Amino acid sequence: MSDPVATRITPGLDGAPTDVDLVVIGLGITGVGVALDAVTRGLSVLAVDAHDLAFGTSRWSSKMVHGGLRYLAQGQVGVARESAVERGILMEVTAPHLTHAMPMVVPLSSSVSRVQERLTHAGLLAGDGLRRSAGTEEETLPRPRRLTTTELMAMAPPLRSAGLRGGLLSWDGRLEDDARLVTTIARTAASYGAHVRTRARVLGATGTSVELRDELSGATHSVTARAVVNATGVWAGELVDEVSLRPSRGTHLVLRQETLPGLAVSVFAPIPGSTSRFVLVLPQPDGTIYVGLTDEAADGPVPDVPEPTEPEIGFLLDVVSAAFERQLRREDVVGAYAGLRPLLDTPSDDPDGAATTADLSRRHAVLTSRTGVVTVVGGKLTTYRQMAQDAVDAAVDGSGLAAGPCRTRDLPILGAATRTALAALEQPARLVRRYGTDAELVLESARRVTGLSDEELLAPVAPTVPVTLAELVFGVTHEGAADVDDLLDRRTRVGLVPADRPLAVPAAERALALAGRAVRHG
Secondary structure, three states, X not given: OOOOHHHOOEEOOOOOOOEEEEEEEOOOHHHHHHHHHHHOOOOOEEEEOOOOOOOOHHHOOOOEEOOOHHHHHXXXXXXXXXXXXXXXXXXXXXXXXXXXXXXXXXXXXOOOOHHHHHHHHHHHHHHHHHHHHOOOOOOOOOOOEEEOHHHHHHHOOOEOOOOOOOEEEEEEEEEOOHHHHHHHHHHHXXXXXXXXXXXXXXXXXXXXXXXXXXXXXOOEEEEEEEEEEEOOHHHHHHHOOOOOEOOEEEEEEEEEHHHOOOOOOEEEEEOOOOOOOEEEEEEOOOOEEEEEOOOEEOOOXXXXXXXXXXXXXXXXXXXXXXHEOOOOOHHHEEEEEEEEEOOEOOOOOOOOOOOOHHHOOOOOEEEEOOOOOEEEEOOOHHHHHHHHHHHHHHHHHHHOOOXXXXXXXXXXXXXXXXXXXXXXXXXXXXXXXXXXHHHHHHHHHHHHHHOOOHHHHHOEEEOOEEEEHHHHHHHHHOOOOOOHHHHHHHHOOHHHOOOOHHHHHHHHHHHHHHHHHHHHHO
């Protein structure tokens, strides 16, 4: 019940191929999508990242699979339509185990005018029209409807009740975890034969060659390729200087569930003065709540890990506090994170060039450099599959590679199954939620590697940390985790709450020690 050693994700470049059809640079959601698309077309693939899976923007999202309602409000109909189509594919084909229907409410408080109410309601109905046109079943995402004040308060008891005249209920998609989606797609690509290597930094690239450095050993590694895809997101311009980006920073806060007790739905709190922008309050299955998000220009050098600003944190707290009975304070924030969106810098229609990053299109672009490197930028997590397909199409067309048709539209990733089949699984609920039908593989491989009892493998590693030792061991043996940071910040998301992180470090170190022999000796 274990993956062959040859298909595992591997830190470093020891034994990596030196001649392949396609090199993919970047192991965020788009890069792993490109690797899976290419390898399932019959191409030999080497996919690399200087750091780790989901090290960049892909782990800093709202953990949503959304249908593009905001883009529809901005007149970006094509982007909204593409989002709705890709959301349906993710929820019904690619990853039903990692996606869930998310009920979300817009409270109609006294600060929401009747005009805003009508516009919002019309937008939700238009969004449902997109859902239907995309072919997504109503069983997957039900239709929107109005709520009475009583219904709304039953779903979201912490809301401010004074002045409420009911609410609007709609549905969108929620991810179990964005980094887990990236990791599972990478595992899937590896299972089809792609070489997936972390800690492999690109020193230079053309359309037919890549120079790499093993960040573990320092050794350099030259690779000949028929095509090269740059999927490095906000760092794309550092690899190909013809690419110009205007990164946008999206900041989220992390609260404990008890801060807003009883909240059973996501709340979209209207931003004063806007008819199409909201602050999202998103309950998570691990006992936390995410609050986001901002859309601010991020000028200057691109950091490895972006940092939220205090003004952004204050803005989010103020908007949410206006919608809830309790006034949220800075000390309620147990974590905060920020991600940079790799938006393509396009000429502004504003004669003063004053367009904000919120106005830039989220449409993705595929560009080919003078040396033949194919770069894919823009877009968003929900549309990663279409972005990957377009990038591989361009790489194949430009290089003359013989490749089969794209298969990913109908290709489930590892662990996927119908929702009926997933509901029938008898493995621990947390493992099923995060690994689907691979839940038994996670537990069985941990038993075999460690010799420990199920009770020890499945116990939460700390009172506020539901992560289990079985997950951490699997992160090393099957998902290429090389150190504590990989395990706590990306294979699991303990690091989103800094106070929880030291509580989980001993378990992560134990998993690395227990699994080390298995990894070294296969």
